[in-house]
Amino acid sequence: MSQEPAIAPPAGAAPVFGLITPVDWYRMPLQPRERREASIAALIKRQFAGVDDQPVLRRKAEEQLRDTAEAGVEQGGVVLYLSFLEVGGIPLSASLLVSRLHQRFDTLDAVAALAGSGEVGLTKLPAAGRAARLVRREQSRQSRKLGSEFQDTVVEYFVPVPDRDEVLMLTFSTPLEPIADAMVELFDAIAGTLRWQRQDDTGDEETWARD
Numbered sequence: 001m002s003q004e005p006a007i008a009p010p011a012g013a014a015p016v017f018g019l020i021t022p023v024d025w026y027r028m029p030l031q032p033r034e035r036r037e038a039s040i041a042a043l044i045k046r047q048f049a050g051v052d053d054q055p056v057l058r059r060k061a062e063e064q065l066r067d068t069a070e071a072g073v074e075q076g077g078v079v080l081y082l083s084f085l086e087v088g089g090i091p092l093s094a095s096l097l098v099s100r101l102h103q104r105f106d107t108l109d110a111v112a113a114l115a116g117s118g119e120v121g122l123t124k125l126p127a128a129g130r131a132a133r134l135v136r137r138e139q140s141r142q143s144r145k146l147g148s149e150f151q152d153t154v155v156e157y158f159v160p161v162p163d164r165d166e167v168l169m170l171t172f173s174t175p176l177e178p179i180a181d182a183m184v185e186l187f188d189a190i191a192g193t194l195r196w197q198r199q200d201d202t203g204d205e206e207t208w209a210r211d
Contacts, residue, residue, distance in 0.1 A: 015162050017128075020193035021096065022186075024085040030069060030077050040065050043082075072097045076169075083174075094174040094183060096190065101158075104165035125159065127195035132158040135184065137177075150177040155187045162196055170194070 021027070028039040044062050048054065072080045076099040083094035119135040137151040157170040172187035174180065 015164065016197045017098075017168060018193075018195045018197050019098070019190070021081050021190055022083070022085055025081045025083050025094075025096070028069060028080045028082065030073050030080055036069055036073075040069060068095075072099075075099050075171075076101065092174075092179075092183070093176060094172065094186075096187075097171040097173075099169045099171065100161075101167040101169055102165070103167065125157075125194055126192050128159050129162075130160065131191075133191075134158075137180075150175060153177065153180040153184060155184055155191075157191045157194075159194065168194075 026043055028043070029035045040062065043065065044058065047061065048058050051058070068082075069080060075097065077097045078100060079098040081096040081098075083092055085092045085094075121133050123131055123133045125131050134154075134156045136154050136156075138154060139151050152173050152175050155172040157168075159168045159170070160166075161168055170191055172190070174183040174187075176183055
């Protein structure tokens with residue numbers, strides 16, 4: 001993963017964030033709704049390509065994906081990434097929700113406190129600057145429904161947006177408790193690629209100006 005120097009946004013313009021994820025992570029824009037629905041349809045089509053005899057499974061997968069996306073929207077999410085990475089034929093399930101908090105915080109400790117209990121610390125990202133990092137473990141609703149005893153490992157980064165009264169929040173999650181430490185290392189590596197760009201340097205929709 002490459003690193004790029006931070007670029008201060010021009011005065012009055014909303015900064016755009018850049019982020020590098022593994023190639024097997026699917027990126028889903030959550031806003032506007034039309035783009036979200038189109039992205040869900042594209043993913044389901046890809047996952048069930050050549051499979052015409054599993055309508056019930058396909059419908060359940062689509063419903064679960066839509067529920068996940070809508071839950072992200074309720075949390076202020078603008079982009080959702082889902083991991084389809086496999087190692088030795090074993091899927092490495094993980095997700096990343098990029099959200100924004102429309103508040104100004106005097107200290108990053110106050111930002112981290114919003115997420116509740118967990119291991120909280122201050123850090124500095126190579127290109128994006130100072131951030132608060134929180135690690136916690138919890139049993140998700142989906143895990144409880146499946147009767148799993150494993151806990152999800154959640155890593156959250158809170159990064160102040162340059163020249164804005166806003167905070168960018170990266171919420172990584174994985175249900176793979178036995179290899180949680182390795183997944184946390186991956187999450188930290190992805191967070192380390194976060195950078196700010198000028199609006200005229202990219203056409204990406206991952207911007208604070210559009211949602």
